Amino acid sequence: MRTLNLKETTSKSSFLLLAISTFILSLFLFTSCSESESIDGLQDDTTLIEKIESASKITVSDTDLPTSTSIAFNGDLADSFVTNVELASGLGYKVAIETDNEAREESKSDVFFTLQGRQLNDTNERRAKKRRKCFEFVFPIDFIMPDDTTITLSAKEDWTLIRAWYQENPDTRERAQLVFPVDIILKEDGSTQTLIDRDDLIAVKQNCRAGKDKRKCFKLVLPVTFTMPDASIIEVNERDDFKLVREWYKDNPNATEKGSLNFPVDVEYRDGTVATIEDQTAYDAAKESCRD
Incomplete structure (x- = not known):
């Protein structure tokens, strides 16, 4: 068996060290280059958008x-x-x-x-x-289309169903109507809020634009009941029961009136205090005070 002398051992060690150093340097250069390309790509997109904006089109x-x-x-x-x-x-x-x-x-x-x-x-x-979005809808959500059909979205990818409907009905200009109540998840803190009607939705969006607390000013203390336009009564004992109200609107797409909340009701404010509201006038006043 041949024995390596000191000179050969030293030479092999030096070669191995050089190879390792070269590999590390290559990895560093590759990483730096990738980061640079990413930054340059972002700058290129910004520059191209500016050129498109200023160009004749x-x-x-x-x-x-x-x-x-x-x-x-x-x-x-x-x-x-x-x-x-x-x-x-x-x-x-x-x-x-x-x-x-x-x-x-x-x-x-x-x-x-x-x-x-x-x-x-x-x-x-x-x-x-x-x-930008300050909240996400909790699926499923429903839309009543201009022909009174209903489209249910079970996931965010299903938004394409709305677009497809209009592609099949190109002469229709009236937009789809979101069916309330709906649940939303606020991006601010991850809390879930139930929006009873469009007024609730408008209030949340206004707070988003103004940079205010996105949570509803108050929420209904369950159970509550609603009298629907056909005089039927829907009892909401827990959050999931709000879907019963939504189902009624899906089944009655031509309804021109909203269901009415039956009073008195208790509401819980953001700070945890609970108050009793006796009628619709007081309820509207409470919602209005939230905007001040």
Whole structure:
């Protein structure tokens, strides 16, 4: 058996050390390069959006958008539909969109795409705020469509069902109506709130825009009852029972009146205090005081 001398051992050790050092240096350079490319990519998107915004544009059909835009419209933009498309020649597309997702702070906003159909990463705070959400709906939720049919969304991906309905009914301009009551989860603290009607929804959205406490000013202490327009009584003993009210509206899409809350009721304010409200006038006054 051959025995390595000191010189050969030292040479092999040096070679191994060099190899390890080269590997570590390569890994560092690769990581740094990847981070740099990510930052440069973000800067490139911002620059391209600015160029599209300032360039002369022509209006084109939404059917002219590259097919790869479907990735965005089946993902984060699943709740949105296109209202206008502008092409900046040699640069990309500016697309005006609207949404039926009332969790969004604004119903209208703009998004941008490359000529190949990749959605550009928009860092503009004003535009980003329009699409920001301060709460998420608890699914399922229901919409009554203009033809009085009902579409139930069981997950966020199902927003495309609303868009598909309008694609099949292109002459319809009336928008879908969200069926109340609905539960929402506030992004601020993860709490669940039940919105009884559109007034509750408007109040939450106003607080979002104003940067105020997003929680409802007060909630109903259960059980409560509702008298529906057909004189039937629905008793709500726990939060899940609010779906009984929603089911009534789904079964009666032509109803023009709202169910009425039967008084007196107890309400619990944010600070934990409980008060008794005797009639609708006092209830409306309590809701109004929350806005002050």
